[in-house]
Amino acid sequence: xxxxxxxxxxxxxxxxxxxxxxxxxxxxxxxxxxxxxxxxxxxxxxxxxxxxxxxxxxxxxxxxxxxxxxxxxxxxxxxxxxxxxxxxxxxxxxxxxxxxx
Numbered sequence: 001x002x003x004x005x006x007x008x009x010x011x012x013x014x015x016x017x018x019x020x021x022x023x024x025x026x027x028x029x030x031x032x033x034x035x036x037x038x039x040x041x042x043x044x045x046x047x048x049x050x051x052x053x054x055x056x057x058x059x060x061x062x063x064x065x066x067x068x069x070x071x072x073x074x075x076x077x078x079x080x081x082x083x084x085x086x087x088x089x090x091x092x093x094x095x096x097x098x099x100x101x
Contacts, residue, residue, distance in 0.1 A: 001091040012038030024095040025051050041099045048096050 002023040009016050010033040017035035021028055027044040066074045 001088065001095045008033075010036060010038060011040065012036055022095055024048060024092050024099065025055065027051070029095045029099040043099050045096055045100050 004021050004023070006019050006021050007016065008019045008031070010019070012033060013036040015033075015035055017033050019034060020030075020032045022030040022032075024044055025048060027042070027047060029042055029044050031040045031042075032038070063074070
C-alpha cells in the first residue's frame with residue numbers, strides 16, 4: 001500500500017485541495033480530501049487478485065534484474081524489505097477490503 005499527496009478538485013466540496021491518494025498495489029483504492037475530509041473508495045477487489053498473481057510471478061525476474069544492475073543496493077535492502085513485506089501486504093489487503101464497502 002502506498003499513499004501519495006495530490007492536488008485535485010474534490011467531488012464533495014467542489015474545491016481544489018490536496019488529497020491523499022491510497023494505492024493497493026497498482027490501483028487507486030481510496031481518495032481523501034484534506035480540506036473537507038470526504039472519502040471516495042473505489043472497489044478494486046475484482047482487479048487486485050489477478051494483478052497480485054502477476055506481481056508475484058514476475059518477482060524473481062525483477063530481483064535478478066536488480067541483482068545485475070546494483071547488487072550492493074539489493075544486498076543491503078533485501079533483509080529489511082523481506083522482514084517488512086508481511087506488514088506491507090497486510091496494509092495492502094486492508095486497503096482492498098475497505099474499498100469493497
